[in-house]
Amino acid sequence: MSDRANTLAIETKGLVKTFGKTRAVDGVDLAVPAGTVYGVLGPNGAGKTTAVRVLATLTRPDGGEARVFGHDVVREADTVRSKVSLTGQYASVDEDLTGLENLILLGRLIGHRKAAAKRRAEQLLDAFGLTEAAGRQVKKYSGGMRRRVDIAASIIRTPEVLFLDEPTTGLDPRSRNQVWDIVRIIVAQGTTVLLTTQYLDEADNLAGRIAVIDHGKVIAEGTPGELKASVGSGSVHVRLRDAGQRGEAERVLSANLSLGVNLEADPVALTARVDGNGGGAAEQASLALAALARSGITVDEFSLGQPSLDEVFLALTDHPATDDAEKEAVA
Amino acid sequence: MTTQSTTTTPTTTSSVYTPAASALSAVLSADEQPSRPSALAASIAFGWRAMLKIKHVPDQLFDVTAFPIMMTLMFTYLFGGALAGNTTDYLQYLLPGIMVMSVVMITMYTGVGVNTDIEKGVFDRFRTLPIWRPAALVGAILGDVFRYTIASTTILLLGLALGFRPGGGVLGVLAGVGLLVAFSFAFSWIWTMFGLLLRSEKSVMGVSMMVLFPMTFLSNVFVQPVTMPGWLQGFVAVNPVAHLVAAVRGLMYGEPDGYEIGWTLISGGAILLVFGALTMRLYNRK
Numbered sequence: 001m002s003d004r005a006n007t008l009a010i011e012t013k014g015l016v017k018t019f020g021k022t023r024a025v026d027g028v029d030l031a032v033p034a035g036t037v038y039g040v041l042g043p044n045g046a047g048k049t050t051a052v053r054v055l056a057t058l059t060r061p062d063g064g065e066a067r068v069f070g071h072d073v074v075r076e077a078d079t080v081r082s083k084v085s086l087t088g089q090y091a092s093v094d095e096d097l098t099g100l101e102n103l104i105l106l107g108r109l110i111g112h113r114k115a116a117a118k119r120r121a122e123q124l125l126d127a128f129g130l131t132e133a134a135g136r137q138v139k140k141y142s143g144g145m146r147r148r149v150d151i152a153a154s155i156i157r158t159p160e161v162l163f164l165d166e167p168t169t170g171l172d173p174r175s176r177n178q179v180w181d182i183v184r185i186i187v188a189q190g191t192t193v194l195l196t197t198q199y200l201d202e203a204d205n206l207a208g209r210i211a212v213i214d215h216g217k218v219i220a221e222g223t224p225g226e227l228k229a230s231v232g233s234g235s236v237h238v239r240l241r242d243a244g245q246r247g248e249a250e251r252v253l254s255a256n257l258s259l260g261v262n263l264e265a266d267p268v269a270l271t272a273r274v275d276g277n278g279g280g281a282a283e284q285a286s287l288a289l290a291a292l293a294r295s296g297i298t299v300d301e302f303s304l305g306q307p308s309l310d311e312v313f314l315a316l317t318d319h320p321a322t323d324d325a326e327k328e329a330v331a
Numbered sequence: 332m333t334t335q336s337t338t339t340t341p342t343t344t345s346s347v348y349t350p351a352a353s354a355l356s357a358v359l360s361a362d363e364q365p366s367r368p369s370a371l372a373a374s375i376a377f378g379w380r381a382m383l384k385i386k387h388v389p390d391q392l393f394d395v396t397a398f399p400i401m402m403t404l405m406f407t408y409l410f411g412g413a414l415a416g417n418t419t420d421y422l423q424y425l426l427p428g429i430m431v432m433s434v435v436m437i438t439m440y441t442g443v444g445v446n447t448d449i450e451k452g453v454f455d456r457f458r459t460l461p462i463w464r465p466a467a468l469v470g471a472i473l474g475d476v477f478r479y480t481i482a483s484t485t486i487l488l489l490g491l492a493l494g495f496r497p498g499g500g501v502l503g504v505l506a507g508v509g510l511l512v513a514f515s516f517a518f519s520w521i522w523t524m525f526g527l528l529l530r531s532e533k534s535v536m537g538v539s540m541m542v543l544f545p546m547t548f549l550s551n552v553f554v555q556p557v558t559m560p561g562w563l564q565g566f567v568a569v570n571p572v573a574h575l576v577a578a579v580r581g582l583m584y585g586e587p588d589g590y591e592i593g594w595t596l597i598s599g600g601a602i603l604l605v606f607g608a609l610t611m612r613l614y615n616r617k
C-alpha cells in the first residue's frame with residue numbers, strides 16, 4: 001500500500017505544446033499519485049484537452065517531458081498506450097454503429113476473439129445499464145447514455161490510467177451523478193483517473209488533488225481543502241431590494257468577511273467569498289447577514305453555495321476566467 | 332424504394348440507471364488481458380467496422396453501382412457506332428477498360444471517407460490503442476475493396492447482358508477483376524494521403540478529379556494509343572492505368588500479357604510503398 005502511494009502514475013515537467021502563437025500548454029508540472037483521482041480544473045481554452053492529448057500519446061509535446069508510470073509518452077508511446085485509456089471531450093465511439101458493435105470492435109482490437117469480444121461487450125453494456133439500447137445506433141442515444149457507452153468503451157480493457165476529458169459537461173444532474181458514481185467505482189478498483197472539469201464542485205467531490213490551470217499554466221495545486229482555504233469554502237450571494245444600498249452593503253460585507261466582495265452585473269446583486277476556517281461558512285454568512293440587517297439594508301434573496309469557477313479564478317488571479325478565443329471574437 | 336423514417340428521439344428508459352458497484356467491479360476485475368492482436372487481425376476488425384458502416388448507411392453502395400452502369404452505357408452507345416461500326420464489337424474492346432476506369436475513379440471516395448472519419452472523436456480512441464498503426468486505414472481500404480468488387484461485378488454483369496464475350500472464360504475474368512482490385516487497393520493510398528493532408532472534403536474531391544481525369548481518359552480505355560499524337564503516346568506509355576487496362580484486357584481475352592501484368596504489379600507496389608509511408612507519417616503526426 002505505502003509503495004503504491006509513492007508511485008506516480010503521471011508525471012510531467014515543464015510540458016509545452018504550442019499551436020502557432022498560442023501556447024496551449026505552457027510549462028505544466030504535474031505529479032499524479034497512483035490509485036487516485038486527480039482533477040484538472042480550468043475554463044474554456046485553458047489547455048485541458050491539449051494536456052490530456054499529450055499524455056494519451058495523441059499529440060507530441062513541443063517541450064518538457066511527460067511520463068506515465070515512468071514511461072515517456074513520446075519515446076515509449078506504445079507502452080503508454082497499453083496502460084492508458086481516453087474518454088474524449090466529444091463522442092469517442094462510432095456514432096453510426098450500435099453500442100454493442102462499438103464494444104465488440106474495441107474488444108477485438110485489444111486482442112479478443114469474436115466470441116470473447118461479444119461476451120465482454122454484453123457484460124459491459126449490462127453493467128452500464130445499456131442492454132436495452134445495445135442494438136441501437138449510438139447517434140440515437142441520449143447524452144447520458146452516450147457518456148456511459150464512452151466510458152464503457154474506455155474500460156473494455158481495465159486501464160491503469162483513465163483520462164476523462166470533461167466527462168459531465170452538458171449532462172443533467174442525474175446523469176452527472178451517475179458518472180460520478182462510475183468514477184468512484186473505477187478508482188476503487190485501482191485505476192488512476194485524471195479528470196478535467198470546469199466545475200469546482202466536481203473536482204471537490206471526486207478528486208484527491210486538484211490543479212487549476214489557466215492559459216496553459218498551473219496557477220494553483222493542492223488538495224480540495226488547501227484550495228478552498230485560499231479561495232474560501234463558500235460563497236454568499238445576496239440580492240438587495242434597492243440598488244442604491246449596494247455600496248453600503250459592500251462595505252458591511254467586506255468588514256465582516258475578509259475574503260473580498262464582488263459586484264455582479266445585476267445592479268442589486270453581490271457575491272462574497274466565505275472563509276470556512278474557524279466557525280464554518282454558514283455561521284459566518286449568517287453573522288454577515290445580521291450585520292446587513294443592523295445597517296438597515298433590505299435583503300430580498302440570499303443563498304450560500306460553493307464558489308464558482310469564476311470566483312476561484314478571481315481569487316487566484318486578478319482576472320475572471322475568460323477564453324482567449326471569446327475575447328478575440330468580441331474585439 | 333421504401334424509405335422508412337426512423338424516430339431520432341431517444342426513448343426514455345422507464346427504470347433509471349444506477350451504477351451498481353458490484354456489477355461494475357465485476358466487469359473491471361473479470362478483465363482478462365488478451366495478447367495484442369496481430370496486424371492482420373486488427374486490420375480485419377477495422378474492415379468489419381467498414382462493413383458495418385455499409386450496413387447502417389447503405390446509400391454508400393449507390394456510388395459503386397449507379398455510376399459504373401451509367402459510364403458503361405454512356406460510352407458504349409456514344410462511341411460504339413463511330414469507333415467500331417457497331418456497339419457489340421466496341422463493347423469487346425471497351426468493357427475491360429471502362430471497368431478499370433470506373434473502379435479507379437471510385438478509389439477517390441477512400442480519401443473523402445478518411446478525411447471525414449479522421450475528424451471524429453472515435454479516431455482518437457483508435458490512435459490510443461496499442462495496435463499495429465496502419466490497421467485503421469488498412470481496414471477502411473479493405474471495406475473499399477468490397478465496394479470495388481461490387482462495382483466490377485456490376486459492370487461485368489451489365490457487359491455480359493449487352494453482349495460482352497470474354498475469351499478468357501471464368502478464370503480469365505476472375506483474374507482480371509482480381510488484378511484490378513489489387514491495384515486499386517494500392518492506388519487508394521494516394522487518397523488516404525490527400526485525405527489526411529487536405530483540410531476539407533471538397534479539396535480532397537478537387538485534387539482527386541485533377542489526378543483521375545487525365546490518368547483515366549489519357550489512356551487506352553477508349554481507343555488504341557496508335558491513333559494519338561506522339562507526345563500523348565509518350566504519356567500513355569508511362570501511365571500505370573493504361574498498363575493496368577492492357578493487363579486486364581489480356582487476362583479477360585485469355586491472352587495474358589506478362590509484361591503488362593508485371594508493369595501493373597510493380598507500379599502498384601511502388602505506389603503502395605511511397606504513399607503508404609507518406610500516409611502513415613501524416614497519420615502519426617495528426
Ligand SMILES: Nc1ncnc2c1ncn2[C@@H]1O[C@H](COP(=O)(O)OP(=O)(O)OP(=O)(O)O)[C@@H](O)[C@H]1O
Nearest residue numbers: 019022024042043044045046047048049050051324
Ligand atoms: N489543433 C489546434 N490548433 C490550433 N489551436 C488549438 C488547437 N487545439 C487547441 N488549440 C488552442 O489551444 C488552446 C487550448 O485549447 P484546449 O482545447 O486544450 O482547451 P480546453 O481547456 O480543453 O478548453 P475547453 O474547456 O473549451 O474544452 C485554445 O486557445 C485553443 O484555441
Ligand SMILES: [Mg+2]
Nearest residue numbers: 048049050089
Ligand atoms: Mg477541452
